Amino acid sequence: MKSKKWTIIILIALVLSLAVFAGIMYWMDPLLHYGTENKTFTYYEYGEMYSNPGIAKHYTYDAVMVGTSMIENTDVDLCDELFGCRMVRLPYSGGTTYNMKTILDVCFASGNKIKTVYWELDEFQLFGSATEPRYPLPEYLYRMDHKEDLSYLMNLDIFYHYGMNNILGTLRGEKQSAERRGETLTGSFSAEATLAGYSRPEKSTTIRSFFNSTLPEKVDANLCNMETLILAYPETQFVFFMPPFSVLY
Numbered sequence: 001m002k003s004k005k006w007t008i009i010i011l012i013a014l015v016l017s018l019a020v021f022a023g024i025m026y027w028m029d030p031l032l033h034y035g036t037e038n039k040t041f042t043y044y045e046y047g048e049m050y051s052n053p054g055i056a057k058h059y060t061y062d063a064v065m066v067g068t069s070m071i072e073n074t075d076v077d078l079c080d081e082l083f084g085c086r087m088v089r090l091p092y093s094g095g096t097t098y099n100m101k102t103i104l105d106v107c108f109a110s111g112n113k114i115k116t117v118y119w120e121l122d123e124f125q126l127f128g129s130a131t132e133p134r135y136p137l138p139e140y141l142y143r144m145d146h147k148e149d150l151s152y153l154m155n156l157d158i159f160y161h162y163g164m165n166n167i168l169g170t171l172r173g174e175k176q177s178a179e180r181r182g183e184t185l186t187g188s189f190s191a192e193a194t195l196a197g198y199s200r201p202e203k204s205t206t207i208r209s210f211f212n213s214t215l216p217e218k219v220d221a222n223l224c225n226m227e228t229l230i231l232a233y234p235e236t237q238f239v240f241f242m243p244p245f246s247v248l249y
Contacts, residue, residue, distance in 0.1 A: 022153040030162035043169030044178035053141045056106040063087040066100045067120025070243035096128040097225040130221035
């Protein structure tokens with residue numbers, strides 16, 4: 001009987017421990033899965049694949065900027081002032097058109113009336129995969145329902161990489177909003193810094209024919225991702241722009 005009693009006690013303690021952990025995760029909500037920034041934190045850790053869906057679902061906006069790392073340093077507040085909008089910036093470093101369509105689907109399902117989509121279009125987006133993201137996405141965060149919330153509430157990785165970083169950043173006195181409206185990436189941007197990491201490629205004597213490759217099929221598939229959204233939301237203006245890459249590129 002004693003072993004049975006201890007087994008029951010251990011199971012109850014385990015269930016209570018899991019419930020407490022889930023409650024802490026719900027209170028912290030480090031990825032804004034439930035939509036409200038915790039006022040306890042002055043700092044929110046940002047990770048594109050994990051943070052973007054919460055922002056897309058729960059923030060109030062009428063303009064969206066999507067793209068690759070080329071937009072990560074965009075001053076969103078300045079865009080609001082210049083374009084007369086309320087914008088959110090949702091980048092995916094090295095992202096494909098699949099990445100952009102996936103997050104835009106979330107944006108359009110959020111209930112926000114989106115007037116304009118600014119889509120930074122890298123050349124390699126047109127030549128990349130139209131059916132896969134650059135890196136695997138935590139798909140349960142991109143769904144509009146909460147059927148898989150245990151994947152979030154019981155996620156140790158999210159707790160350590162986001163929740164704990166939010167706590168530590170706050171304790172250090174750091175400030176960063178979940179949306180990162182005014183924050184940009186740190187780094188040195190100059191001719192000297194660019195040239196220091198440049199290695200001139202060998203000159204090629206081979207001319208690759210575009211029309212003898214599979215590139216036209218990839219381009220067509222990626223354009224279809226864009227066309228699908230444009231046709232589905234005719235009241236939204238889509239602005240596509242090519243980024244100003246380095247002259248070395």
